[in-house]
Amino acid sequence: MKAPLFPAASFADLNARLRDLPEFDEAAAAAAQARQGQLTKPPGSLGRLEDVAVFMAGWRGKARPGIAHAQALVFAGNHGVCAKGVNPYPQDVTVQMVANFKAGGAAINQLCRASGAELAVVALELDRPTADFTEGPAMGEAEVLDAMAKGAEAVDPNADILLLGEMGIGNSTVAAALATALFGGAAADWVGPGTGADAAVMARKIAAIEAGLARHEAMRQSPLATLAAFGGREQAAICGAILAARMQRIPVLLDGFICTAAAAVLEALGVGALAHCLAAHVSAEPGHARLLEKLGKTPLLALGMRLGEGSGAAVALGVVRAALAAHDGMSTFAEAGVSGA
Amino acid sequence: MKAPLFPAASFADLNARLRDLPEFDEAAAAAAQARQGQLTKPPGSLGRLEDVAVFMAGWRGKARPGIAHAQALVFAGNHGVCAKGVNPYPQDVTVQMVANFKAGGAAINQLCRASGAELAVVALELDRPTADFTEGPAMGEAEVLDAMAKGAEAVDPNADILLLGEMGIGNSTVAAALATALFGGAAADWVGPGTGADAAVMARKIAAIEAGLARHEAMRQSPLATLAAFGGREQAAICGAILAARMQRIPVLLDGFICTAAAAVLEALGVGALAHCLAAHVSAEPGHARLLEKLGKTPLLALGMRLGEGSGAAVALGVVRAALAAHDGMSTFAEAGVSGA
Numbered sequence: 001m002k003a004p005l006f007p008a009a010s011f012a013d014l015n016a017r018l019r020d021l022p023e024f025d026e027a028a029a030a031a032a033q034a035r036q037g038q039l040t041k042p043p044g045s046l047g048r049l050e051d052v053a054v055f056m057a058g059w060r061g062k063a064r065p066g067i068a069h070a071q072a073l074v075f076a077g078n079h080g081v082c083a084k085g086v087n088p089y090p091q092d093v094t095v096q097m098v099a100n101f102k103a104g105g106a107a108i109n110q111l112c113r114a115s116g117a118e119l120a121v122v123a124l125e126l127d128r129p130t131a132d133f134t135e136g137p138a139m140g141e142a143e144v145l146d147a148m149a150k151g152a153e154a155v156d157p158n159a160d161i162l163l164l165g166e167m168g169i170g171n172s173t174v175a176a177a178l179a180t181a182l183f184g185g186a187a188a189d190w191v192g193p194g195t196g197a198d199a200a201v202m203a204r205k206i207a208a209i210e211a212g213l214a215r216h217e218a219m220r221q222s223p224l225a226t227l228a229a230f231g232g233r234e235q236a237a238i239c240g241a242i243l244a245a246r247m248q249r250i251p252v253l254l255d256g257f258i259c260t261a262a263a264a265v266l267e268a269l270g271v272g273a274l275a276h277c278l279a280a281h282v283s284a285e286p287g288h289a290r291l292l293e294k295l296g297k298t299p300l301l302a303l304g305m306r307l308g309e310g311s312g313a314a315v316a317l318g319v320v321r322a323a324l325a326a327h328d329g330m331s332t333f334a335e336a337g338v339s340g341a
Numbered sequence: 342m343k344a345p346l347f348p349a350a351s352f353a354d355l356n357a358r359l360r361d362l363p364e365f366d367e368a369a370a371a372a373a374q375a376r377q378g379q380l381t382k383p384p385g386s387l388g389r390l391e392d393v394a395v396f397m398a399g400w401r402g403k404a405r406p407g408i409a410h411a412q413a414l415v416f417a418g419n420h421g422v423c424a425k426g427v428n429p430y431p432q433d434v435t436v437q438m439v440a441n442f443k444a445g446g447a448a449i450n451q452l453c454r455a456s457g458a459e460l461a462v463v464a465l466e467l468d469r470p471t472a473d474f475t476e477g478p479a480m481g482e483a484e485v486l487d488a489m490a491k492g493a494e495a496v497d498p499n500a501d502i503l504l505l506g507e508m509g510i511g512n513s514t515v516a517a518a519l520a521t522a523l524f525g526g527a528a529a530d531w532v533g534p535g536t537g538a539d540a541a542v543m544a545r546k547i548a549a550i551e552a553g554l555a556r557h558e559a560m561r562q563s564p565l566a567t568l569a570a571f572g573g574r575e576q577a578a579i580c581g582a583i584l585a586a587r588m589q590r591i592p593v594l595l596d597g598f599i600c601t602a603a604a605a606v607l608e609a610l611g612v613g614a615l616a617h618c619l620a621a622h623v624s625a626e627p628g629h630a631r632l633l634e635k636l637g638k639t640p641l642l643a644l645g646m647r648l649g650e651g652s653g654a655a656v657a658l659g660v661v662r663a664a665l666a667a668h669d670g671m672s673t674f675a676e677a678g679v680s681g682a
Binding site for chain 2: 040041045046047049089090093097099100103105110111196284302303306307311314315319322325329337
């Protein structure tokens with residue numbers, strides 16, 4: 001068992017601990033691939049279901065992995081940049097939606113029930129929004145590390161797969177800021193309507209990001225400093241959860257634009273920290289497809305969803321379950337007495 | 342209750358009965374759409390899940406439809422055109438795979454279990470392949486109508502949704518022949534590798550279709566005669582099942598290239614016979630995307646699958662279940678005390 005990543009004393013301390021992440025189990029994956037070639041179907045005919053089965057085998061370290069326990073984590077945070085009018089909804093909605101999650105009334109509750117995931121919601125100091133990133137760093141180093149640790153702690157070590165989602169009024173602006181800072185291009189290339197911004201709100205989103213980029217020019221040299229400059233607590237918690245899952249070899253289903261932008265911070269660290277993550281879907285938020293391309297991830301689903309909350313991840317869990325059901329349950333040509341090609 | 346479509350005495354008789362198919366319930370769909378606008382999410386943010394919920398509402402005739410019973414039907418047939426060397430697998434595999442379905446060892450068994458569909462397999466005179474369509478019509482009118490009736494009879498009137506699939510060595514050639522006959526273009530535009538044809542087998546597929554098209558030039562004036570010229574019994578049974586589902590207002594999930602090519606015969610009748618059908622996925626078989634475009638259907642999934650058996654439909658059922666779970670189970674803004682935009 002490797003030493004835990006959190007708590008970490010500093011960004012430098014955390015960076016040092018990330019040099020030795022658990023790797024994909026090539027032997028288990030090869031055994032899974034060999035099994036796929038013997039099952040009663042033309043080779044490759046289950047397409048991505050075969051890839052997903054081999055992926056799961058490699059990360060779980062067994063040729064025929066199952067999903068006894070799927071965990072869905074939704075992290076919620078509030079954002080100082082809302083002062084700049086970047087969202088049509090009042091910021092109170094973050095608290096209201098957390099209550100809705102806890103009462104079982106949101107989309108993610110139904111979608112987790114439909115696909116068999118256990119949902120936990122982690123609200124991160126909703127009464128204390130991060131600082132407005134147009135006026136200073138959104139968070140200090142200790143705040144980022146604390147939120148990352150909270151994300152890591154929330155991961156159930158007994159989970160066979162982890163679904164990640166978020167809620168936070170204003171956080172599509174935070175995500176677009178992170179994407180612009182990490183990958184370059186104009187803010188307008190990464191900004192989308194989010195929960196339903198009109199042209200005026202879109203212009204305010206772009207202006208806020210441009211102001212933040214100008215202010216934090218120096219901080220953008222390091223991915224974790226970029227997260228501190230722009231990110232909310234839920235983005236940091238997502239990063240912490242992804243890393244904790246990796247330490248336990250738990251594969252992750254990333255949700256939409258905001259979740260993926262948070263994950264991109266880890267990718268930028270250059271240690272292959274997202275190798276155990278699948279892109280659940282590509283959302284209707286226009287920056288998401290571009291972001292997935294930068295990360296080299298092909299989404300499982302493209303259903304025009306743009307809700308967040310982990311909703312796309314919950315639907316994609318059904319595809320992963322299908323992949324493993326076929327992989328584990330099918331007969332081989334020999335077992336079934338079926339002639340090969 | 343409308344009069345049953347089958348048994349039908351002739352193609353002309355069946356055509357006459359198709360002029361009065363049950364239609365989409367606009368009132369139920371409007372009620373579902375109105376509900377979607379009140380649920381705790383930005384309007385439209387569940388993307389195609391919202392469309393699917395409204396589609397299901399319109400066909401089931403209720404604002405909040407459920408899926409208590411999902412039926413999957415796999416029809417199996419054998420094809421005289423296999424004499425022309427159009428498939429790398431021996432034709433015995435059709436019988437062997439039916440046994441595999443019945444024993445629970447095939448992909449479709451696992452995928453139905455994963456998504457909660459009840460599978461029934463209907464083998465259609467496997468010991469009596471249809472005639473080789475390069476030498477004469479594959480079936481006579483009575484044979485087509487008999488297979489259609491068998492397909493119709495297999496539909497459970499208590500199903501809330503019907504998944505359709507097929508098995509039949511050689512039937513990707515049959516499907517490409519139907520598509521070429523119905524939509525035009527060169528045979529080579531519609532032919533793909535199927536279960537794994539190499540260049541020589543592909544050339545034989547194209548040659549067989551070209552020979553069949555030349556021989557049945559006159560029969561191609563009528564879609565049902567085209568089905569008789571080229572089709573197998575499983576294609577006819579799929580048509581019968583689609584029509585029987587329509588009479589009961591049961592929505593249908595079409596599977597891949599072969600299933601969709603069979604359905605295209607009904608579309609060509611010009612009576613909107615596929616309005617209650619969703620394209621479950623777009624397969625890796627290259628003609629499928631083109632076929633879906635001709636039918637104006639956007640697939641729910643694109644996972645590179647190309648197995649048939651109803652496998653794509655079974656995976657897509659998970660998406661439909663997710664759509665209805667969100668639609669039925671979510672709280673409205675008023676119920677949850679969440680502020681709107």
